[in-house]
Amino acid sequence: MMPLQPYRWYEEKSPGLGEDLLRMFYAHATEVQRNPLLYPEIYRKFRRRLLRRFPYAIYYKVETVEVIIFGLFHCARDPKTVRAELQDRDKP
Numbered sequence: 001m002m003p004l005q006p007y008r009w010y011e012e013k014s015p016g017l018g019e020d021l022l023r024m025f026y027a028h029a030t031e032v033q034r035n036p037l038l039y040p041e042i043y044r045k046f047r048r049r050l051l052r053r054f055p056y057a058i059y060y061k062v063e064t065v066e067v068i069i070f071g072l073f074h075c076a077r078d079p080k081t082v083r084a085e086l087q088d089r090d091k092p
Helices: 004-013 017-034 079-090
Strands: 041-043 046-050 056-062 067-074
Touching: 004 017, 017 046, 017 056, 017 067, 056 079, 067 079
Parallel strands: none
Antiparallel strands: 041 046, 046 056, 056 067
16 A cells, blocks of 8 residues: 555655655554554544654554554545545445
């Protein structure tokens, strides 16, 4: 999973900034996998890890034997829209 749209946007603003976003995303995603219960449940078993330096959050669920990342969402998005997208992505 790679956050391509935010990456492109930040790279256009300042070369290298998109790379910083990716490094931050992957570092935080790895942290979530190592310690998934560290962050609070926000909505229907979905947990949220805010990125440092960037206005984005990783949304994920802890399943029996794995952590599933459902998306990277901008923090300014309407929470109802985020919840709807999470529900759509969570369908089998």
